[in-house]
Amino acid sequence: xxxxxxxxxxxxxxxxxxxxxxxxxxxxxxxxxxxxxxxxxxxxxxxxxxxxxxxxxxxxxxxxxxxxxxxxxxxxxxxxxxxxxxxxxxxxxxxxxxxxxxxxxxxxxxxx
Amino acid sequence: xxxxxxxxxxxxxxxxxxxxxxxxxxxxxxxxxxxxxxxxxxxxxxxxxxxxxxxxxxxxxxxxxxxxxxxxxxxxxxxxxxxxxxxxxxxxxxxxxxxxxxxxxxxxxxxxxxx
Numbered sequence: 270x271x272x273x274x275x276x277x278x279x280x281x282x283x284x285x286x287x288x289x290x291x292x293x294x295x296x297x298x299x300x301x302x303x304x305x306x307x308x309x310x311x312x313x314x315x316x317x318x319x320x321x322x323x324x325x326x327x328x329x330x331x332x333x334x335x336x337x338x339x340x341x342x343x344x345x346x347x348x349x350x351x352x353x354x355x356x357x358x359x360x361x362x363x364x365x366x367x368x369x370x371x372x373x374x375x376x377x378x379x380x381x
Numbered sequence: 382x383x384x385x386x387x388x389x390x391x392x393x394x395x396x397x398x399x400x401x402x403x404x405x406x407x408x409x410x411x412x413x414x415x416x417x418x419x420x421x422x423x424x425x426x427x428x429x430x431x432x433x434x435x436x437x438x439x440x441x442x443x444x445x446x447x448x449x450x451x452x453x454x455x456x457x458x459x460x461x462x463x464x465x466x467x468x469x470x471x472x473x474x475x476x477x478x479x480x481x482x483x484x485x486x487x488x489x490x491x492x493x494x495x496x
Binding site for chain 1: 385390413423424425426430483484485486487488489
């Protein structure tokens with residue numbers, strides 16, 4: 270069982286609200302990732318981090334931002350949510366040696 | 382750009398029969414290839430990977446996959462499916478110089494094993 274946690278599991282909010290999706294891992298992994306997944310569609314990498322104070326944008330352009338102040342914590346923020354942000358957001362981490370990703374259970378975001 | 386195609390939306394198979402989930406990929410250079418499985422209300426779990434070496438790789442829960450460079454394929458197989466194998470299966474690829482940092486995932490295949 271992977272020790273990576275995402276909260277909340279489900280979030281329904283109104284347009285224009287600021288939200289933060291939380292992701293924490295207790296495995297001491299340096300690398301962390303955010304993926305976006307729509308039903309029946311590919312997972313798309315939107316952000317990744319190689320370690321503290323390191324963040325990079327992924328392959329899919331996203332209006333969200335991330336921060337990496339602590340190794341174990343990689344939150345994702347939307348300053349002003351819109352219906353187009355409705356999606357599932359998956360957080361993952363890896364130690365960089367095993368080429369294996371560990372995923373959280375995801376946050377299903379619905380913006381009304 | 383790297384990409385994965387999983388052509389079938391759903392794979393139905395009777396319990397005890399062989400299971401195959403298809404995956405083809407596109408990448409510059411040599412690939413890293415992965416299969417992940419997602420059970421309901423759970424995160425994706427690693428099944429197996431191909432990095433280099435033997436084209437047939439074995440993974441968790443009796444699954445295996447064969448790397449075919451000429452066909453750019455990495456099909457997932459299990460000789461005898463179980464009802465508990467019913468889940469969503471994702472194939473992923475990365476160019477080797479990216480390692481696992483820039484994985485491109487397919488859209489997933491829903492596998493339904495019929496008792």
